[in-house]
Amino acid sequence: MDIDDPLVYLNGEFTPLSQARVPVLDRGFIFGDGVYDVVPLYGRRMFRPAQHLARLARSLRETGIPNPHDEATWLELIGRVSAALPASDQLVYIQVTRGVARRGHAFPAHVTPTVFIMANPLVPPSREMREQGVACVSIEDQRWLRCDIKATSLLGNVLAAQHAASHGVTEAVQFRDGWLTEGSSTNIWVVADGVLMTPPRDNLILEGIRYGLLEELCGAIGITFQSRRIAREDVTGADELLMSSASKEVLAITTLDGQRIGNGVPGPIYHALFDAYQQAKRAP
Ligand SMILES: Cc1ncc(COP(=O)(O)O)c(C=O)c1O
Known part of the structure; x- marks a missing residue:
């Protein structure tokens, strides 16, 4: 695997970062209408995953974005993305936007959230x-x-x-x-x-x-x-x-x-x- 082009997760697929694409009408792009979280891993083990996933769930609830996954699925997806990176200490970035829809401020009906997960090496302060x-x-x-x-x-x-x-x-x-x-x-x-x-x-x-x-x-x-x-x-x-x-x-x-x-x-x-x-x- 190219370490500058790691596998990421986007809407059900694992793909090299350089090939991951979202439509320009994604409300994350248009309005910043999304939430995220960043989970650290040490020695490939997630540190406080339950707390991070609870915070993600809360951010989703507070913004009225349906939580696309249960905790077990989130853990599995994070695990798979992090497994593709050689570094044993990592920061896993998870983003969920409201999804893709014709531009208009209020929530669109029947929209599927966009889910993106990537991992980067965790470099602590020098x-x-x-x-x-x-x-x-x-x-x-x-x-x-x-x-x-x-x-x-x-x-x-x-x-x-x-x-x-x-x-x-x-x-x-x-x-x-x-x-x-x-x-x-x-x-x-x-x-x-x-x-x-x-x-x-x-x-x-x-x-x-x-x-x-x-x-x-x-x-x-x-x-x-x-x-x-x-x-x-x-x-x-x-x-x-x-x-x-x-x-x-x-x-x-x-x-x-x-x-x-x-x-x-x-x-x-x-x-x-x-x-x-x-x-x-x-x-x-
Ligand atoms: C605005 C803000 N405050 C506080 C924090 C610290 O949060 P955590 O301890 O979960 O990294 C962050 C983390 O990115 C942040 O963006």
């Missing part, structure tokens, strides 16, 4: 990023008010990510009216006085699968966890600042807008959570 932490910039959150849905219409997130890229930094940390929301594709965590805090599970953020996981890991290793609104001053004045996502895992943010966070190096809570995460992801 040793340098882990040891030194990373720089981030802040940006006003310009997204819609249903950030809890993992929708493919990601223009606000794309613009935030590009803001970070154009500043040569890893991530953009978003604030809405002075309150922390999240990164362009990460959840953000603040440490003060040994307590790990993150914004509440509400419509203003996507609840990462690592949200619940870090909460669990905190319980297991004795770190106090709080889910609460966090003001900008509490972010800039934090002892530590972290981000999490399937691809970044847990990563320390050591500067924000060029200002040092805490001592400017990854701190003890980061190290404890990083170690716990590494154990959890390889646990049998």
